[in-house]
Amino acid sequence: MTYSGVVKVGGPADVHELAALMISKVAVGPMDNNAYLLRCRATGEQLLIDAANDPGTLLALIGDDGIASVVTTHRHADHWQALEAVVAATGARTYAGAHDAEGIPVPTDVLVEDGDTITVGRVELTARHLVGHTPGSIVLVYDDPHGHPHVFTGDCLFPGGVGNTRKDPEAFAGLLHDVETKIFEPLPDETWVYPGHGKDTTLGDERPHLAEWRARGW
Template identity: 60%
Template sequence: MSDYTGEVVPGGPTAVRELAHLVIRKASVSEQDNNAYLLTCRDTGEQLLVDAADDAPRLTALMNEGTGWLDAVVTTHQHWDHHRALPDVVGHTGARVAAGADDADALPVPVGELLHHGDRVTFGHVVLEVIHLRGHTPGSVALLYRDPEGSPHLFTGDSLFPGGVGNTQGDAERFASLIDDVELRIFDELPDETWFYPGHGADSTLGAERPHLPEWRERGW
């Protein structure tokens, strides 16, 4: 939808973006402004949830704003605030569970699909490419949708935000790993019009953030 901004607040309405083959619904589900994204294949009605972060009743309502059922959940990384509702959501829906291979053991439910860089996650006719971004956590993943009729869409978890990469707790080695992966695997590979959707807060585009990469690297966070 042309009026989509990606602005959501805890307890507020869903932001909806309609693409030719995919509907993206964004909701904020916690006091930490965690974003949860429901992706619906327009051809089949199958749905995938990115981060069952919190508030299972709100996530159930979100699913019902789509087609009412859930095929899969992808957890972008192991941090507790991104999977608090995962046991309830999986228990209620029976959805398959996917996460980065290096973070899977830290999740509160068994992970059936261990994701590595270059893998694909499919639901309905939609294909998401897995980008492994090492640094915020060992197994953090981003999910890339290449819209055949428009610009790419990228779900980045807590690895990339407007204004910088994810928190690496002042660890220089982890920061270097993350900024390198973000630059090489995202900015060097994808065009400026790529819209990205982070794990908290507002969305942005790669074009808006690209000029600041040298500044991020220089400041070290």
């Protein structure tokens, strides 16, 4: 089946099958968060991005194979409500941005800096640190050697704009700068974007609107 990236709370996961990686997207409540389970096709190792809520849903998605690690994209509470339960059930190693870890009540095993590599089996993800939505938000870039890149953006980039910066001009300018220089400039239009809430998009769909976002200030 063709991957659409459209999921709803209580509904099934949508699976994006790549040559080396399987990406399962599921929505959890009550704030309609996205969680992503990445599975290396060569080794079967799994990694979860954002144990946001509904631990039963996430553990059912993970299945009997468990997960080696769980990455929290940022400190906001709607992105880690199920983290304690998932870690307790799986023994997963925890990752979070070095500047956000103190705001996450579950201990972080690995503090992530800009440019660090996180692996799931034989697949490598590159973390980029973006400032503005929170001080330590991270996004994960998978530069698929068999196709185009894929980027998991947390709440830093959505269809139609960057993440919420609470009407703070300095925070907005910082986030837009980081999104432009670390995401849009190095990555091609075909790059698939998996956000922390809602539908997916591509950089090609969003790139023409960067000047519009800058002018409106959000």
